[in-house]
Amino acid sequence: MNKLGFDYPSSPRKTFLYNLEEQWYIPLLAQKRGLPIQPIKRSNFGEYYMAVNYLTSVLEEAASINNLSVYNIDHMAQLYFWGKDAPALLDRALAGNMSAMKVGACKYTLLLNESGGVEDDMIVMRLSETEYIAVINAGHDITDTVNGKQLIADIDRIMSQKQEGEDVEAEDLSAQIVKVDIQGPLSYKLIKSIYGEQVLKNRHNPEKNMNFFTFNEFDYNDAHYIISRTGYTNRWGWELYIPATNAEEDFKRIVSQALELGALLVGLGGRDENRLSAGPFGLPLMGQEYDPYHTPINAPLFEAAVDLDKPFFVGKSALEAELATNPQKALLMFFAEGIASNRKVFLSGKLLGTVTSSIVSPNLSLEQRLAIGSSRKNVNNEDGYAAIGLAWLYFNPFTKDEEGKYITEKDGVPIRIPVQFYKVDEQNNPIGTPLLGYLTMEGVSPATASKPLKYIENL
C-alpha cells in the first residue's frame, strides 16, 4: 500500500501562521505594550517550530484564559476519511464507536496499538453518513524511518485496517486548513463579532446555541469553514478550521479583536497550563500522560473514548486482559511548591507514582498555595504562584464512599493528600530534598466547557 503519511522533514516545519506571528503580531504587541521587538522563543513540537510564549510571559499568557485566549494550533493535522465503508473502518481502527456518531457530532477517541498502548488521541467530526474528519496531534502525520525507528502516521495506521474491497479513502487536509482555537468566556463575543452569531447556533435548531461536542460548517468570504464547540482547556471555547485562502486576513482580525478585548495570543507554555488547570483531572496530553507503552485504562476520559461493547478494535483484547486484573492505576492532579517534572511521587515514604506533566500556574488561589506548607516566598505571597501537574499513580489514595465513589471533599472542603516529589536513582530510591505538594480533585478552575452558553453569550 502506498503510504499517505509525510516524510520526516529535514528541519522542523513552520505553521501557516509562523510569519504572521513574527512579522505582524510581535510588532503589534510590542507597540501596544511599549516593549522592544524580540524574536519569538520557539521549541520543536511535533516537528514544528512553535512559540513557547510571545513578548508576554508564560504566566501572563496562562492567565489570559480567564478572559479569552487565542492559540495557533495549526501544527495539528486534519485527516479526511470518506466512502461507504468509512464508519466500519474507523470502528476497527479507533477505540470509540464511530459508526454510532450522529452527523454534526464530535467525538474524543484514541488510536491504540495491538498492546493497548496509545498511539494518539484525537477528536473526530462526522460530516455525513460517509465522511469524517479526524483532528490529530502534531507530528503524527509522519511515516518514515528516523534513526532506525519506524514512525507510522495515524492516517497509515488507520488505513492499514482497510479490508479487501472496502470503499474508503483518506487524505491529509492540513495544508488547506489553518486551525485556530478560541477559548475562554469572551470567546462567544469574539466569534460572533467576526463570523456572526448564527455560526454558534445549533444546526438543528437555530433558536438554540450549539451543544458541547458538536460542530457547524459555514461559508464566509467565498470559502468553507468548520467550527466546533470543543477545545483543550476544559472551559467554554471553540476550535476553528479556517480555509488557508482566508487565514491571513481572519487571523489578523481575530487577534486584533482579541487584543481589543484585553486578551492574548497564547503560546505552548500558557496552553499547557490551560489544559492542566480546569476540572478535577485536567486533560491528558499525548506523549506526556499517554504513550505507546501504557494503556489508557483509568485515565479520566477512558470511558468516553473507548467502547468495549464493540466486537473488535485494535487494542481491545489487550485492554480486556488488563481490565480482568482489576487495575488500580490512577491519573491524578497535584499542586506543588515547584515544578515536579522528572520526579516521582512518594506518599508516607513509599513510591506512589510518576509525574507526567508539571508547570507553574498563576491561577491557584492563595488558600490552595498555603495548603502546600511550603517555605517558599513565591508560593505564600498574596500574588504568588505554585506548580500544578498530573501524575500516574499505582493506586488512587483517595478513599471511596459506600457507593464506590471517591470522596473528594468533606463539608465543602476539598480533601488534599500531602505527598512529596523526589528525584530518584535507578532503584527508585529518593535522592536529595523533596518538593512538597498534595494530590487533589478540586481542580484549579471550574470546567465550564459543557456549561450552557447563556452564561457567556451576553458578555
Added chain:
Amino acid sequence: MLVPDDLYYTETHEWIRVDDGIATVGITDFAQKELGDIVYLELPDIGTKVFTGEPCGTIEAVKSAEDLISPVSGVIEDKNLEAEESTEIVNKSPYEEGWLFRVRLSNLEELEDLLSPRDYVKLIESL
C-alpha cells in the same frame, strides 16, 4: 546574546569570574533566555562543599526545573540572597546583580578545563 570577554564559561551555561582565589558563579544570558522567567532559586548554603560538575542547587522557570551545576570545586563563601528573594534579577542582569554564589576554590587547575568566551560563543552558535 551577551558573552562578556572577561569570564570563563561551561557547557552547562554557567559563567565564572575569578578574583583572588574566589570564583563568582552565575548563569549566562543564553541560559536565562532559554529558561524564560525564573521563578525560584535554591542556592547552596555558605560553608557547603561543592564539586565540579555536580548539582549544588535548583533553578526553576515557569516551564522547567533545572539543577544548578557547580562549575568548580571548593567551599561556598557567599550566596546572592537578593537573587533568591527577587529571582527576576537573574533574567534582567545575569552577569551583574544576578550572580548566584561564590566559591573559595580548592583546585585552581580546574579553571583550565573551563571554556573561553570564544569557545562559549561557538558552543551557543552551534545549538
